[in-house]
Amino acid sequence: MFQDITIEEWSAYRDRKELIMIDVRSPSEYADATIPGSLNIPLFDDQERAEIGTLYKQVSVQAAKERGLEIVSAKLPAFIKQFAEIPQNKSVFCWRGGMRSKTTATLLSLMGIHAYRLTGGYRAYRQWVVEQLNTLQLDQQAFVIHGNTGSGKTAILRKLKEKGYPVLDLEGLAGHRGSIFGEIGLKAHNQKTFDALLMDDLRTYSEPAYMLFEAESRRIGKITLPDLIMDRRASGHHIQIELPLEARVRQIIEDYKPWENAEACMRAFKQIKSRIHTPIAAEIESCLMNEQYAAAVELLLVHYYDPMYSHSSSTHEEKITSYVKAASVDDAMTQIEGIISEAMSVQLQLNEK
Known part of the structure; x- marks a missing residue:
């Protein structure tokens, strides 16, 4: 039986x-x-x-x-x-x-x-x-990655995860990148699936003394982050990434592959078109129609996403702990590894006193 x-x-x-x-x-x-x-x-x-x-x-x-x-x-x-x-x-x-x-x-x-x-x-x-998500206590130090759209935050976290770092890939768990274009090329998860995947990762990372994740807002697509993640974010070590505009454009093109998702890109753009200065919006639309994706992305960053990010950052009380000014995603990742190593070494010394 x-x-x-x-x-x-x-x-x-x-x-x-x-x-x-x-x-x-x-x-x-x-x-x-x-x-x-x-x-x-x-x-x-x-x-x-x-x-x-x-x-x-x-x-x-x-x-x-x-x-x-x-x-x-x-x-x-x-x-x-x-x-x-x-x-x-x-x-x-x-x-x-x-x-x-x-x-x-x-x-x-x-x-x-x-x-x-x-x-x-x-x-x-x-x-x-x-x-579990309502009662679990996370004691690990959190390294929280910030940066303008296209700064390669997700790419960096995934590369670090491949190297064995304890990374919570919140966008990966949500199946969404957290913007109006965020679902393009992905399968968005519902709250039940997100919670289950997150719980699996949290159990996996119960031993390491720290974890890394991106500075996401409370909502990613249709899912809502639990309080334990938002609380860890509030008390975390905040790392700001700065990449050149051209590197950010390349990263977005690589992530979204707009030539494979042209119709979805246009549909998403039309949802925010009215929020952009009319001549600029017309130019972006023309670039998308003519498959001039790099030009469209650059205009979107300069005239929509960067101003929106600046406004969003000003509403948070979090203080940036470390700044990473890098020429590329790989350069930024190397610097972040150094920041983590130094911070955890200092923490270990404090714990031994």
Whole structure:
């Protein structure tokens, strides 16, 4: 017989990397939000789930169960085979730890495949994430990266993460760059997915004495940053990056690849067109239409984003701790590494006194 595990037991298994989670909900439920790293082996696809739900509501519980049994019986060999091909320890879950996960775990057990079942399902996991984000205490020093649009902040953080630095890539977790153009070329995440991914990173970085992230506003696209991140930002070591305008233009072109997303770029521009001085807006629109992307980006920076950044910076009470004046993203990254090394060395000396 299968064995139920609580969210706390799952958490311990997860820390030891001893368990793979399998979401047996429908593909659309899985796509909306799931436990990070989970596989999707649905007991019912979206159409089947809708059919059973209709029977449940309009006919009877028994009719829904009978139709569900018919569907599962037809696909049972292929369904079981998918589980059998996974060598790791397995735990299944559905929305609230109900019939779908119970049926799956029971069938697997009958076929000699051991699987756990997550008590309370995805709903219990979501409640756990929210509680953790509301109660978790972050004691690490935060290095907060500031800079005008195009300063390569995200690129720098990702390069540092590749080198093993404890980086929270907030824009990456949100699937959004935090501006009107921010979703171009990306798949924006909802709040549930963002929270889950953030919680995973925070657990990963529980040991290092510091973490790095960008000076984001409270909102990135449709998601809202939790208080624990905003509180760490307020008390952080603030690093301001300054890059030449031409380097910033190159970075934006590299990030957005406007030739691949021309229509999306134009749609986004039209949302802010009325906020820009009319002759300048007309010139930007002309540049976009004629694929003169570097010229369009430079005009947007000089006449829209830089003034907006200056105004936004003036409303924050945060004091910049370190300034990085660099010729390139790689140069800026090297200087930031030096700042972190020096700051943490000083902190270590203070702790030893």
